[in-house]
Amino acid sequence: MKKFINKVDDVLIESLSGFASAHHDLVALNTDPLFLTRKQKATNKVAIISGGGSGHEPLHAGYIGYGMLDAACPGHVFTSPTPDQMLAAAEAVHAERGILFIVKNYAGDVMNFEMAAEMLPFESATVLTCDDCAVINSTYTTGRRGVAGTVIVEKCVGSLAETGADLQACKALGDKVNSRTASMGVALTSCTVPAAGRPTFDIDDNELEMGVGIHGEPGRKREAMREADAIVQDVVSAILDALKPTPNSEALLLINGFGATPLMELYLIYNTASRLFTEHGIKIARSLVGNYTTALDMAGASITLCLLDEEIKQHWDSPVHTAALRWGR
Amino acid sequence: MKTSFILSAADSIRDAILDHESELESLDRAIGDGDHYINMKRGAAAIVELHTELAALTADAALNKIGLKLLSTIGGASGPLLASFFMSMAKVLKENNDDAITTYAAAFSAGAEAIQHRGKAALGEKTMLDVLIPVAQQFSALAASNTEIKAICQALMLTAEEGMLATKALIATKGRAAGLGERAIGHIDPGAKSCQLMINAVCGQLLLSQP
Numbered sequence: 001m002k003k004f005i006n007k008v009d010d011v012l013i014e015s016l017s018g019f020a021s022a023h024h025d026l027v028a029l030n031t032d033p034l035f036l037t038r039k040q041k042a043t044n045k046v047a048i049i050s051g052g053g054s055g056h057e058p059l060h061a062g063y064i065g066y067g068m069l070d071a072a073c074p075g076h077v078f079t080s081p082t083p084d085q086m087l088a089a090a091e092a093v094h095a096e097r098g099i100l101f102i103v104k105n106y107a108g109d110v111m112n113f114e115m116a117a118e119m120l121p122f123e124s125a126t127v128l129t130c131d132d133c134a135v136i137n138s139t140y141t142t143g144r145r146g147v148a149g150t151v152i153v154e155k156c157v158g159s160l161a162e163t164g165a166d167l168q169a170c171k172a173l174g175d176k177v178n179s180r181t182a183s184m185g186v187a188l189t190s191c192t193v194p195a196a197g198r199p200t201f202d203i204d205d206n207e208l209e210m211g212v213g214i215h216g217e218p219g220r221k222r223e224a225m226r227e228a229d230a231i232v233q234d235v236v237s238a239i240l241d242a243l244k245p246t247p248n249s250e251a252l253l254l255i256n257g258f259g260a261t262p263l264m265e266l267y268l269i270y271n272t273a274s275r276l277f278t279e280h281g282i283k284i285a286r287s288l289v290g291n292y293t294t295a296l297d298m299a300g301a302s303i304t305l306c307l308l309d310e311e312i313k314q315h316w317d318s319p320v321h322t323a324a325l326r327w328g329r
Numbered sequence: 330m331k332t333s334f335i336l337s338a339a340d341s342i343r344d345a346i347l348d349h350e351s352e353l354e355s356l357d358r359a360i361g362d363g364d365h366y367i368n369m370k371r372g373a374a375a376i377v378e379l380h381t382e383l384a385a386l387t388a389d390a391a392l393n394k395i396g397l398k399l400l401s402t403i404g405g406a407s408g409p410l411l412a413s414f415f416m417s418m419a420k421v422l423k424e425n426n427d428d429a430i431t432t433y434a435a436a437f438s439a440g441a442e443a444i445q446h447r448g449k450a451a452l453g454e455k456t457m458l459d460v461l462i463p464v465a466q467q468f469s470a471l472a473a474s475n476t477e478i479k480a481i482c483q484a485l486m487l488t489a490e491e492g493m494l495a496t497k498a499l500i501a502t503k504g505r506a507a508g509l510g511e512r513a514i515g516h517i518d519p520g521a522k523s524c525q526l527m528i529n530a531v532c533g534q535l536l537l538s539q540p
Contacts, residue, residue, distance in 0.1 A: 033401070053404075078362055079404040107503075111409035111447055115400065196354075196363045215362045218509055 001197045003297075011194050012054050012076060019061060023323045026065045034081070035089035036061045037071045046161045046170045047071070047093040050102040050154060051086065052109050053078040055193070055296045056214055059151065062324030068158035069102075069322070070095075077193050077296070078215045080108035086116035090124070098123040098167035102154055102174060104146025105130040125167050127174030129153050131304065133182040133242035134211025134219040147214050148256040148293035148304045149181035152316070155325065159315035177312055182242040184235045185219070185302035187212035189260065191295045210234065214258070214295045214302075228265075232272040235303045240280060245307055247281035252288070252316060254304040259294035261301050266290065273303050286316055292324065330388045330422070330433065334538065336380055338531045339395070343373035345530040346523065356519040360501070360509055364405070365519040372403040372411065389426075393419035407520065410444050410457070417443035430481070434465075434472035441465040448503065455501035455513060457520035460492040464528060479539050482532040493517060493525035 005011055013031065020029035020036065027036050035051075050060040051073030060072035071089040075081035090099045099120065103113045105128045117124050131149030157174040165173075187209040190199035200216040203209060208231065211219025220238075245251070255270045257263070266289050274284045285308055293302070306312070319328030346353070346369050357365035375398050376383075383391045396415035400408055421436035441461040445451065452462045467488050471481045496518040500511060 075404045076368075077364075079364055079368060080406070080408070082401045082404050082408055084401040106406075107448065108404065108406035108408070111406055112404065114447075115409050115412075193363060195367050196358075200358070200363055217362055218512065 001192050001194070003192070003194060005194060008194050008197075012074065015054075015057075016061070016074065019057075019323070026321070026323055027061065030088065030092070033085040033088045035071055035073045035085050035092070036064055037089065037092050038064055038066075038069075041093060041095070042070055042162075043095050044097065045095055045164060046097045046167050047090070047095050047099050048102065048154070048158050048161050048170070049073065049086065049089050049093065049099055050150075051075065051081045051089075051113075052104050052106075053080055053215070055191070056293050058291070058324035059293045060154070063151065063154050063158075063322045065320070065322035066329065067162055067318060067320035067322070068154050068325065077195065080106065080112045083112055083116035083119060086113060087119060090116075090120055090122060094122050098125070100124070100157065100161070100167060100170050100174070101126040102150065102157065103128050104150055105143055106145065109146075123167060125171040127153060127157065127171055127178065129174075129178050131178060131181040131183045132185070132211075132213065133238055134184045134213070145213050147183045147185065148254055148302050149178065149183045149306065151256075151288075151292050151325075152181055152252065152254065152304070152306050153177045155320060156312055156315035159318040159320070162318075173311070173315070177306065180243070180307040180309075180312070181304060182239045183254075183256075183302050183304040184210075184238045185212045185214070185256075185258065185300060186210055186231055186235060187216065187219075187258065187295075187298055187300035188225070189299040191216045191259065191298035193296065208300075211238075212295075212298075212300060214293060216295055216298055228268055229272050232269055232303070233276060236273055236276045236280075239303060239305050240277075243305060243307060245280075245282055245305075248283065249281075250283045250285040250308040250313070251277065252286040252306040252308055252312075253277065253284045254287070254292065254306070255289045256293050256302045256304060257291040258298040258300040258302070259291060260297045260299040263290065266301055269301055269303065277305065285313070330428065332384060332386060332388050332391045334534070335388060335391050335395075336383060338534045339373070339376045339380075339383075341530040341534045342527050343377050345526040346370055346373045349522075349526055353519055353523060356517055356522055359516045360513045361519055365407070365523065368403050368405050368407055369523050372399050372408070375399070375402040389419045389422035392416075392422065406448065407523075410448055413443035413447045414440035414461075430472040430478065431469075434468040437468050438465040450503035453499060454503040455496050455499040455518045455521070456503050457518070457524040459496050459499070459518065460489050460521045460524040460528065463488050463492045479536060482536050486529050486532045489525040489528040493521045496521040
């Protein structure tokens, strides 16, 4: 393992301290229990809280700020945060309109957020994201996994919450975006969890893992490495199978890097994926390319397609000001 | 049950986890994400650090405190599951302060049921329940038939080991290895292994305390 580390046990807190200090105009860090909030507490709106294992940066803390999250609870690397973090974060950002948790569908995250919601003294609702169409059942979860599509859910729900919409409306939009979004990832190399010190899985130079999860957990199958167009074709087909879009649908296409694949290759993937979707009658109306939901230092990428409607488009386009996404203000 | 027994059992659980570092790590690397040992070690260490605080509590309050501490230190799925186990166990002990073996068996069963409820899993899904459910059933049966503690401990240790080994042949439908399909066959479930280690440690401690 060759990484920028002082002490393995300090990686997370040193990284979060750096994040909070680099973005001190946007976020505030609380260390015990561990959570981050907006610098300026928002008032009279549903408070949107997300969280999950660390190692997926900029998810979730990078999306704290106007138009997205009010708080984020980071767990240890690839390990769910614990209910005391969610309770303290909720206490800090609650603005009299209830709490909406956005949770990626993994057994650990689901159970910890569920226990937090049971202990919470405020009204709350939960949007479970499960956009990964690679596998029906996956490592540590029942049902599809929540992956990069979560960013789109957080963006749209965050935008709606800023308008003063109520808890149920925010949850309904989150569920809608999730149901219209499908993702699938491909890994070319493994990630290495700092505390483990060695690669999570073994993969040869001439292999790829089709349908990999964002923790390096296995997906559909191990396949032979081949040219980019052929790989993208398989992912695009899986997404079309999952979403079954009607012709002339408008969509948002997100190409997400897993941490060790350069933007040059991500744009190459975008080039192929947008052409293939267009050939299937889909109008790519919005796009996002970059590292938005990573898996530490894994090489690989995921493709996410979100079928837009006027409401989703409006909330995707609305102003946002976070460390990782910013437009319109 | 005295709180001092809970404290010494917590010590031997911690030792059992530490002694099986490489085994737990390699099991989880095979069919999970490799962090099970780290999480269990963190949880076990946190309980051992609570010693002074726990020593002042009754047994049920100590178990409840252990549950809450595990909930805030382990994370992942193991945290809420183990926390639910100890907190449910505590509840039964609080309601039945009679020091009867049947009460401890009922408490253990309540713990196993809480895990089933929280994890929405059942027997045969390649999880910790493949150890906990058979052990809970046998514990209740033996306690009801007035079996002596020594024999109960020996039987439960054996049943825990059998349940743990049996996960090797299973396809996972819940828990960390679900989704691997047949790729999970041939690997013992790491959660089942750590549960077996904990049961073994507590029974071993109990045997030591018997005349």
